[in-house]
Amino acid sequence: MTPREPLFLDGVRSEVVEPIMGPLTALGTDPFEAAEVAEDPFSERLERLRGPSAPRAGLLRASPVQRAPRPRPRRLGADPTPQARGWATTPRLAEVEFAEQSGLLDRFVPESERRRLVALGHLVDGEAPYDRFGFSPSALRAAFPLFLALYRFYFRVRSEGHENIPAEGPAILAANHGGLLPFDGAMGILDVLLHTDPPRLARAIVDRWAGRLPWVNVFYARVGQVVGTRENFSDLLEDGQLVFVFPEGVEGIRKLVTQRYRLQGFHVGFVEQALRVGAPIIPMAILGSDDQAPILFDLKPLARSLGLPVLPITPTFPWFGPLGLLPYPVRYRIVYGEPLRFHERFGPEGAEDARLVRYLANQVRRSVQLLVDRHR
Amino acid sequence: MPAVLVTHADEPLGRRIVKTLFHDERIERVFALGAGAAPRSFDRFLAGSPPRVAYARVDLAKHRPMADLFHSARLREAEIDTVVHVPSHGPSGALASRQRAGSLVSGVSSRTAEARLVLQHSLDARSVTSLIVIGSAFVYRLAPGNANRLCETSELDLDPNVPAEIRSWIDCDMVFHAEVGNHRARVVLLRVPTVVASGGFVYLNPALSGPSGLRLRPVGFDPMCAVVAEQDVAQAVLAAVHGGTSGVYNVAGTEHLPLSVLGRWTRRPTVPVPNSVLRAASFAARVLREPQLRASVEGAHLRYGFSLDTRRAERDLGFRPSYRVGLGRAGDGRVQLETSPV
Numbered sequence: 001m002t003p004r005e006p007l008f009l010d011g012v013r014s015e016v017v018e019p020i021m022g023p024l025t026a027l028g029t030d031p032f033e034a035a036e037v038a039e040d041p042f043s044e045r046l047e048r049l050r051g052p053s054a055p056r057a058g059l060l061r062a063s064p065v066q067r068a069p070r071p072r073p074r075r076l077g078a079d080p081t082p083q084a085r086g087w088a089t090t091p092r093l094a095e096v097e098f099a100e101q102s103g104l105l106d107r108f109v110p111e112s113e114r115r116r117l118v119a120l121g122h123l124v125d126g127e128a129p130y131d132r133f134g135f136s137p138s139a140l141r142a143a144f145p146l147f148l149a150l151y152r153f154y155f156r157v158r159s160e161g162h163e164n165i166p167a168e169g170p171a172i173l174a175a176n177h178g179g180l181l182p183f184d185g186a187m188g189i190l191d192v193l194l195h196t197d198p199p200r201l202a203r204a205i206v207d208r209w210a211g212r213l214p215w216v217n218v219f220y221a222r223v224g225q226v227v228g229t230r231e232n233f234s235d236l237l238e239d240g241q242l243v244f245v246f247p248e249g250v251e252g253i254r255k256l257v258t259q260r261y262r263l264q265g266f267h268v269g270f271v272e273q274a275l276r277v278g279a280p281i282i283p284m285a286i287l288g289s290d291d292q293a294p295i296l297f298d299l300k301p302l303a304r305s306l307g308l309p310v311l312p313i314t315p316t317f318p319w320f321g322p323l324g325l326l327p328y329p330v331r332y333r334i335v336y337g338e339p340l341r342f343h344e345r346f347g348p349e350g351a352e353d354a355r356l357v358r359y360l361a362n363q364v365r366r367s368v369q370l371l372v373d374r375h376r
Numbered sequence: 377m378p379a380v381l382v383t384h385a386d387e388p389l390g391r392r393i394v395k396t397l398f399h400d401e402r403i404e405r406v407f408a409l410g411a412g413a414a415p416r417s418f419d420r421f422l423a424g425s426p427p428r429v430a431y432a433r434v435d436l437a438k439h440r441p442m443a444d445l446f447h448s449a450r451l452r453e454a455e456i457d458t459v460v461h462v463p464s465h466g467p468s469g470a471l472a473s474r475q476r477a478g479s480l481v482s483g484v485s486s487r488t489a490e491a492r493l494v495l496q497h498s499l500d501a502r503s504v505t506s507l508i509v510i511g512s513a514f515v516y517r518l519a520p521g522n523a524n525r526l527c528e529t530s531e532l533d534l535d536p537n538v539p540a541e542i543r544s545w546i547d548c549d550m551v552f553h554a555e556v557g558n559h560r561a562r563v564v565l566l567r568v569p570t571v572v573a574s575g576g577f578v579y580l581n582p583a584l585s586g587p588s589g590l591r592l593r594p595v596g597f598d599p600m601c602a603v604v605a606e607q608d609v610a611q612a613v614l615a616a617v618h619g620g621t622s623g624v625y626n627v628a629g630t631e632h633l634p635l636s637v638l639g640r641w642t643r644r645p646t647v648p649v650p651n652s653v654l655r656a657a658s659f660a661a662r663v664l665r666e667p668q669l670r671a672s673v674e675g676a677h678l679r680y681g682f683s684l685d686t687r688r689a690e691r692d693l694g695f696r697p698s699y700r701v702g703l704g705r706a707g708d709g710r711v712q713l714e715t716s717p718v
Contacts, residue, residue, distance in 0.1 A: 132525075132632040132683040134600045211520030211680070214596020221600070227521030235525060 087240025089168055090119040090198040108145045116199040117141045123201060123241075133203075133232070134221030140201075143223055151190045154329050155183070155288065161336035162195040170237040170279035171339070172270055173202055173244045174364050176263055176372055177252025178290035180312060182206075183327050188244060188286060189224075191334050202244035203236050205270075209309065230269065237277040245270045247361065250309040254298055260290035261376060263369050268354075268361040275343050275351040281364055283337035285371035292327035293317075335375050337367055377404035378506075380458045380617060381451070383436055383494060386410030388573055389510065389580075389606060390462045391417060396610035397460075398429055402618065405454055409434045409445070411464075436490040446497040458506040458617050459498045463487050463548055465579050485544035485667075491551045499561055506562050508616045509552045510609065512545040512580050513569040513602065513626065518680040527685040528567070528624045533676070541582055541671035553624060562622035568609050569602035569628050569684060570638065572701045576712030578642040579606070582671035583635060583678055588643035592657060592673050595648035598636050599681030604629040605699035605715035615693040626684040629697040635678070641703060641713040654678075 096115045106114060121137040130136050151157050165171070175188060185204045192202045205228040211217045226232045228245075236243050246252055247266035255264065274281050295312040303311035317324030342350070342360050350356050380397055384390040385408030397406045398421050406421075406429045408414075414422065414431040421429035430450065435441050445451060464487060484492075491509075498504045516526045517533040532546055555563045570581040578584050581601065584591060604627060612627040639646040654673050661670035689695040697718075704714030 130600065130632055130634065130637075132600065132602070134632075134634065134681070208520060214594070216596075217520070218596065218598045229521060229524070231525040232521075 087169060088123050089240065090122045090200065092198045093119065109148060113144070113148065113194065116193055117144060119199045120193075120201050133224070133226045134218075135201075135203075135224040136222045139222035140224060143219075147186055147190055150183070151187055151194075155187055155327075155332040157187050157191055157332040157334060159191045159195065159334035159336075162192075164282055164336045164338055165192060165196055165200065165242070166280065166339070167196070167198060167200075169240050170277050171242050172237075172274050172279050172281045173242065173284045173336075174247050174266075174270060174281055174368060175244070175284035175286050176261070176289075176368050177246035177248045178255065178260065178286070179292040179327060180253055180295070180310070180314070180317075180325055181293070181327060182253075183292060184286045184289035184332075185225075185244065185246070187332050188284065188334060192242065192244075200242045202242045204244040205233060205246075207250060207309070209307075228269075230273075233269065233273050234277060237273055237279050243270075243279075247364065254310045255290065255295065256298065257294035257296060260294065261287075261372050263365055263372070266361045266365045268357045271342065271357050271360045271364065272351045275346055275357070275360075276348050278343040278348070280339035280341045280343070282339050283364060283367035283371055285335045285337070285368055285375060286332065287335070287372065287376055288330045288332035291330045293325065333375060335371050337371050340364060340367065377402060378458050378617060379403075379405040379407070379454045379456050380460055381407040381409065381456045382460045382462065383409045383490075384411070384462045384464050385418075385431065386412045386415050387462065387465060388577065389465060389571060389609060391415055392573070392606045392610045393460060393462060393613050394418070394421065394429060396607075396614055397617070400614055404428075405430070407432070407451065407454065407456060409436065411435065436493060437486045439493060442493045442497050446501050452503075455503040456501065457503055458508065459494065459504055460613055460617070461491070461494045461498075461507065461509045461552075463491065463510060463545070465585075485540065485547065487544040488547040488551065491548040495551055495555060499555070499558065504561055506564070506617065507552070507555075508564045508613055509548075509566065510613070511549045511552070511565050511567045511624075512542075513567045513628070513682070513684055514542055514580075514582055514677055515546045515549045515567065516682065518676040518682055520680055524680065524682040525685050526626070526682050528626055528688055539582070539671040539674050540667040541585070542675060542677075544667075556622055556624065558622075562620070564616040564619070564622055565624045566609070566612055566616065566627045566689075567624065567684070568604055568612075569682075570604070571606050571609055572603050572642075572713050572715055573606040574715045576642050576714070578638065578644070578713070581638070581677075582668075582675065583646075584639055584642060584644045585668050585672060591639055591644050591646045592649050592654060593635060593639075593646040593678050594654060595650055597648075597679040598634045599677065599679060600632045600683070601635055601638050601681060602628045602683045603631050603633055603638070603701045604697065605701055607699045607715060607717075608695075608697045611698065612689065612693065612695045615695050619693050621692045623688070623692065625689040625693060625695070626686050627689055627695060628684040628686050629699065629701055631701045632681075632683060633701075635681075638713070641711065643712075 093115050096119045117137065117140065120140065124131050124135065124137060129138060173188070178184060189202045189204060193199055201224050204225045206220055206225050208227055210220055211227045226236065233243065247270055248264040249267055251264040293314050295314055297313040299311040299313065303309065314324065340363065346356065380403055382390055382394050382397065385394045390410065394406055394408050397403045408418070408429055408431045410431065410433060412433065418429065418431060421427065422431060432445070434445050495507070498507045515532050517531045518524060538546065549565065552563055552565050556565065568580060571579040573579065583593065608629055609627060636646050657673040658670055661673065699715045700718055701713060701715055703711055705711050
């Protein structure tokens with residue numbers, strides 16, 4: 001500190017005023033001064049550790065036991081090339097790189113079907129084996145043998161009109177709904193998967209209440225089904241996926257045996273989305289689902305109080321307990337109609353016209369009803 | 377060239393942000409604040425004459441130290457023009473230790489008190505023109521379903537029964553959100569989901585916060601968690617520092633993982649238990665005054681997942697995730713969550 005001349009106030013040498021030393025602070029102390037470190041703390045710390053006992057200059061953490069160097073992480077199957085963002089597509093079956101598996105489940109699934117499952121793995125982008133909806137190709141693979149057995153031997157599904165399903169790009173499958181448990185959805189998804197090349201996974205839209213059910217919500221998500229919100233629907237279509245809807249909603253599974261194969265009123269959201277994104281709507285008739293669990297009565301007030309969509313009386317439920325809900329071994333028949341390309345005529349602005357959207361939804365309903373009546 | 381002040385720089389996310397700012401040539405100086413001693417990784421940042429990074433220990437939840445800080449000569453000389461506030465999030469951070477002591481600052485959580493003081497002093501400081509804040513995406517109200525795509529205008533969870541840990545994030549979010557339209561300083565609020573760091577570390581997920589070990593989750597539920605690499609969060613902060621916009625932005629990566637998988641690969645395996653067990657654990661957490669524990673056993677985030685709509689950040693900040701989150705195998709054979717550049 002350099003000596004300074006004493007300061008005089010008004011020329012009177014009465015009091016010496018010391019200048020304020022150090023940096024000017026308005027309040028308290030400067031935290032950066034308080035925590036001041038050496039100009040080069042790295043070298044200072046290094047010097048401290050370099051003492052006579054330090055074995056090497058570069059070892060910063062003195063330790064009595066020499067540790068092995070920390071292993072560098074190695075990537076598992078990392079793909080360094082960025083995948084261009086576009087429609088989620090799967091390769092054709094002939095292009096699928098397929099390795100023979102020896103797992104127990106693989107013994108029950110023919111190679112052609114296993115190729116399809118491998119191809120579906122391409123739907124999941126990136127290294128994480130899940131998409132943002134929770135779809136996991138490996139979970140689908142695990143569930144596949146059971147549903148394939150149901151498809152082949154229990155419901156003995158026959159189908160026609162697969163050529164109407166586009167090979168790529170966004171599209172909507174609109175089907176009639178029936179039966180208490182959604183086996184019609186499962187058989188529809190499986191049928192699409194088994195009859196398209198490149199294989200397509202139909203992403204079924206499920207009701208919101210399914211998201212509240214323990215286990216069911218996880219199962220649905222892992223096998224590719226999606227809770228029906230407007231955002232989810234448009235995201236799937238914009239991603240170029242095939243969306244599978246039951247426009248009747250819960251009303252479809254509430255139908256009494258006297259109303260079977262009579263379609264209920266359609267929700268209109270799917271038509272709106274089809275117009276916005278420019279996706280064709282493929283009418284689809286599923287025959288057999290209305291016979292798998294014929295409802296004699298629906299205890300609506302009790303169902304409402306329990307928070308259930310339906311509380312049915314069937315020939316087997318509730319007399320046989322939960323087992324009574326299982327479907328009867330009816331034969332399924334699935335028919336795909338010709339795509340309805342409303343977007344080509346009305347464009348995205350058509351989605352803003354509520355009356356038009358309602359009219360088009362009724363057109364789809366009529367198409368599905370015609371398919372049902374023709375093939376029943 | 378901007379000079380940037382970063383809070384909670386001694387915690388994982390703060391460290392990464394300081395590192396990213398240090399390596400950006402457009403940043404003149406970085407002032408790092410923390411509750412503890414300077415992290416060892418800062419040694420090379422603090423070296424050099426003059427060093428481009430300065431570090432100070434400050435209690436952000438107290439008015440006097442904050443006033444000292446913003447009136448200090450060095451800060452005034454440097455003319456800090458950007459403040460990056462990273463709320464406390466680390467398992468051993470200042471907030472965690474204060475929460476363990478069960479103390480509140482003036483009746484509000486420490487995180488909220490810090491947010492208020494940082495905002496107040498930043499707006500009072502003449503030189504500060506940008507305030508960038510990291511927020512949590514768990515502030516949104518979650519609905520049943522396997523995917524809720526949440527955008528910046530989605531509803532916040534203002535349910536009074538929300539666990540205190542999440543409530544403090546919501547309060548912090550609202551404190552800054554109220555100043556987004558401020559005419560003097562631009563305020564950028566970045567809402568991030570679960571942050572994954574290299575080496576199998578995970579931050580900002582209320583279900584997995586705290587030290588490694590077993591976690592509980594409701595049986596029959598396994599929500600999808602949006603994840604983002606910590607490098608991407610730092611890049612988003614950098615984009616916000618150099619950008620000229622203000623507003624709220626969702627920042628997330630492209631990957632999504634179920635909670636069970638996320639926990640398993642970050643040394644926090646989750647055990648599905650019935651609701652009665654969760655309720656008992658929640659009651660115990662209340663009695664023990666352990667907000668982090670309560671948030672890990674209670675709340676909609678244990679049942680319903682979400683994904684974030686990041687289109688606004690892409691458009692305004694030019695943010696695109698450049699890191700992937702996936703499984704990697706460490707040299708000792710252990711599989712863990714890793715981040716890698718695309």
